[in-house]
Amino acid sequence: MAKRMGLMLLVVGLFVVGIGTYKFLQIRAAMAQGASFSQPPTTVTSLVAQEEEWPATLAAIGSVEAVNGVLVSADLAGVVREISFQSGKRVAKGQVLVRLETSTERAQLAQAQASADLAKLNLDRAEQLIERGVIAQSELDRLRAEARQSEASVAAVQAITERKTITAPFSGVLGIRQVDLGQRLN
DSSP, X not given: OHXXXXXXXXXXXXXXXXXXXXXXXXXXXXXXXXXXXOOOOOOOOOOOOOOOOOOXXXXXXXXXXXXXXXXXXXXXXXXXXXXXXXXXXXXOTTOEEEEEOOHHHHHHHHHHHHHHHHHHHHHHHHHHHHHHTOSOHHHHHHHHHHHHHHHHHHHHHHHHHHHTEEEXXXXXXXXXXXXXXXXXXX
């Protein structure tokens, strides 16, 4: 049995040495072939240069995003009386875009102005009468307060009227108009 074992080890050893020698020779041949390898020449093509006219514009599909953008709306309710812009046009900062109906506010302004004028006249008369001692100081103070109150009423109605005019907050290009004449804005 020892003889068989020795013989089997000898056969396995010879087999391993044979495979190792074969692989060694195979690798050596590949290395020799790699050392003699050279890159193939690069292919070069040439054309005759000629003048061509390129189009000034290029049609493309894409998305555009504004640097500054705002949805312009009214801060007071009213009916659109005038639209002073067209979609896609350039606009300067402060340019009037839309005016709302202000007939009620104009009537209130006229009423407030008339009250302010009357209060001013009454105050002027009272100042003349106080110099003569005909009226009391408290009456003059009351008339002064009424005059200031009337002036404040005029200013308040004017402010409301101005707020019914929508202007461009900055210069740029207008987007799509979403309002029509006669439309009620809330």
